[in-house]
Amino acid sequence: MAREKKRKRAQLPVRLNILFFIVFLLFSVLILQLGVVQILNGEEFQEEIDRTIQDTTKIPVPRGKIYDRNHKPVVDNEPVYSITYTPPKGVQAEDRLEVAESLAELISMETKTLTERNKKEYWYLLNKEEAESRVSDEEAADMSNAEYYNTVLDRITEEEISGFSEQEKEVIAIKNELDKAYSLTPQIVKNDGVTAEEYARVAENLDKLPGINATTDWERQYPYGSTFNSLLGSITTRQQGIPAENEDYYMTRGYSRNDRVGKSGLEEQYEDVLRGRKEQIQYTTDKSGRLIDTETVVEGQRGKDLVLTIDMEFQEKVDTIVQEELLTAIKKHPTMNRHMDDALAVVMDPQTGELLAVSGQTYDREENEFVNTAHKTLYDAHVPGSVVKGATILSGLESGVIKPGEYIHDSPIRIGNDPPKGSWSSNLGTLDDIGALRRSSNVYMFYIALRMGGEYRYPFPNGSSTSFDTGAWQEMRNYFRQFGLGTDTGIDYPYEATGLQGSSENRPGNFMDYAIGQYDTYTTMQLAQYVSTIANDGYRVRPHFVKGIHEPIPSLDKVGPLYKSINTDVLNRVEMDQSYIDRVQEGFRQVFQSPGGTGYSYFGDKSYNPAGKTGTAENEFYEDGQQIYTENLSLVGYAPFDEPEIAFAVIVPRTGDTNNQHPINHLIGERILDTYFELKGERDEEAAE
Incomplete structure (x- = not known):
């Protein structure tokens, strides 16, 4: 019995030594790995921690002017106040609705062109759970996302969208413009009839309106009225943007979908020189989307001017x-x-x-x-x-x-x-x-x-x-x-x-x-x-x-x-x-x-x-x-x-x-x-x- 106890006491230090050795090996491996991380990959991982995202926004510039042969202005640019929206990445419909509600308190908006679908989409955002409950799981299983969404909207009744106040309609109208925006591309929310008071109110509250900016835009001005205007031609509006039938042509030439382009006459013929060079601004954000820095990488320049042979x-x-x-x-x-x-x-x-x-x-x-x-x-x-x-x-x-x-x-x-x-x-x-x-x-x-x-x-x-x-x-x-x-x-x-x-x-x-x-x-x-x-x-x-x-x-x-x-x-x-x-x-x-x-x-x-x-x-x-x-x-x-x-x-x-x-x-x-x-x-x- 005494001999057995003595043998067991002799085996215990051996096991402990083995255990300590294993622990030692594990710590050695851990220390080695930490060394590799710190010495060999430390800079790479630090860069990942500090990683930022850089995106470039192209800001439209005014078109070139048109003069007659005696250098009298025939087509000019008239500056106008403008409210724009540049959506950050990852923005959701609910986010745009929140911006629209805040902006509606600062500007007025035309509501005559609102469609039934605009109103249904607004009602859906306010009553999402109720709207989606009208489509059963069995029905939804056989639908694509687009089909499901359209079915949800179809089941919103006319009575449910008929009682909106004028203020709510203005929110809908603003959100409709916000929805047209593309990531990091300024979209005109309102530039027709923006008053100085509206401009000032928006400018004072930009910190509460993510993506919104109060700036100046331009509209074509014709000092000679209708004289020669059917040959001068016209340009698209911001709302129209580039013609859908020629989208590939314009997009491959650096245009954005909401850019104004010449659609007839001399405005169309000389589009390449009248368009100008967009200003390019590089935005730097961190992983959370917080803006860190902005830098102008390409100076903008308005379009070149045409001098006509015409004597006005x-x-x-x-x-x-x-x-x-x-x-x-x-x-x-x-x-x-x-x-x-x-x-x-x-x-x-x-x-x-x-x-x-x-x-x-x-x-x-x-x-x-x-x-x-x-x-x-x-x-x-x-x-x-x-x-x-x-x-x-x-x-x-x-x-x-x-x-x-x-x-x-x-x-x-x-x-x-x-x-x-x-x-x-x-x-x-x-x-x-x-x-x-x-x-x-x-x-x-x-x-x-x-x-x-x-x-x-x-x-x-x-x-x-x-x-x-x-x-x-x-x-x-x-x-x-x-x-x-x-x-x-x-x-x-x-x-x-x-x-x-x-x-x-x-x-x-x-x-x-x-x-x-x-x-x-x-x-x-x-x-x-x-x-x-x-x-x-x-x-x-x-x-x-x-x-x-x-x-x-x-x-x-x-x-x-x-x-x-x-x-x-x-x-x-x-x-x-x-x-x-x-x-x-x-x-x-x-x-x-x-x-x-x-x-x-x-x-x-x-x-x-x-x-x-x-x-x-x-x-x-x-x-x-x-x-x-x-x-x-x-x-x-x-x-x-x-x-x-x-x-x-x-x-x-x-x-x-x-x-x-x-x-x-x-x-x-x-x-x-x-x-x-x-x-x-x-x-x-x-x-x-």
Whole structure:
């Protein structure tokens, strides 16, 4: 027994030693691990403890301004008070509701546009448990999250959302704007009609309104009112943001969804330079979301400024001329001119392509007022009439079917059983190519068309038929396109029509109509480019609205340094002998300056040496099943003849009978040229002083 006890006492220290050894090993491992953590990974773990989150917010800047050629502001930015919301990460609907309730005590909000869904979403947040109890667990099991949420809203009754007070409706309206915000992207909550008092109240309580800021925004301002505004275009609102159909395009170029962008006109065409460079601010927060620091990493810069080729003083005068003559024509013959509502005019420098004035006026008979529709000079194409005869003569000369100075007797022509086709007067006599322009002979143009189609006999025997080469259509259209008729002008604008070709029936009579401008349709801008090409010795230049792009400067009344100049762009030189172009130029001069010329009574006594071509075209259309007969009146011209500095085109569609008509096309053209040279003289005198 004693020996057994002694043996057990001897074994106890061995076990304790083993236990102590194990404990020692464990502590050694622990100390080693602590050493590794402290020495090798200490810095990494400390960084994790101190880890912060950095996010960059892009703050929109004002758009560039637009000036006329004399540096007068045409589109400006007007500063306005603005309340914005920039949601932090992880914000929930309940958080936005709390902000909306607090903000509603400081500002008023328009509530007329609230929808039933807006009200239901608000009721749901206030009565979440009650609303969700209306959908059973069995129903919810088969629904997606979106389906479940929509079902919950559907079961909120109209009675439950019908008793909201005006204050509650304002909360709903504010929350609706807060819900549109994207993380770290400022969303406009209110910038229309924010008063100074509201701005001050919000600014004083920003610490109680997480994400809310009181700042200044801008709105487009138009010093000239509606003048030229249909061509300037418009921009989207903050609420509209970027167009949904082009979202990918804009988002890949650094836009936010609520950015304002140009959606039409020059605002759209020059979006890339007008948009500016957003200010980028880097926000640093800790793991709990507490803001630690802010830093501006990219300085913002408002958009670059555009200087237009348009002379706004001249533009206003041209608009007045077009309005006055259109109204006079309508009042003078209200029944005959019951379909005449529009008058269009384009004025440009034929040598540079700079547009000096572009006017479109539409008379609203119900409101008894004019609407600026200058975009119609690019959008609307009309049958132009005899103004295109310069291109027809040149087609005949260049194709060789007529010779310079060749005489043709003007007498009606009949093709097969068709009615005779003749000129506007039966007493035009025998004319050469220049005389045919001066007197506006249809028959001379008919012979050019028939000869290009394969009929070379002279005189063409009445009543006979001819073998007609339909390829002549394309040949003459190719000549016309060299002047910009029937093709793009190349203008710096998002859209322009190119006109329509007449019916596909390739009959000789139709081709004869084409030769006198009674078949295909053209825009006023195309006609302006056409006459400019003739005035410019056959060089077709691209018309353009913008003269230069300038860097922005803080000054409110000065244009900054030039960033890019928009120079003259020659699209093509017509492939025709210069001597042929000289003959057409002389014909145009005689139209305005020689007795017997169709424009002589309006331009014959002018000192500025004008040239041009008149036109009238039959314009038939159907209204309520009844065929209506009207006429399009047109006019193109330029001056001075020897060194052109201004060219113009006028179209007045759907007028009444020319024989009893107010000569609106001639009067608009005459007054445009008179006004241009009067204004030039006044400015020359001022400069001399």
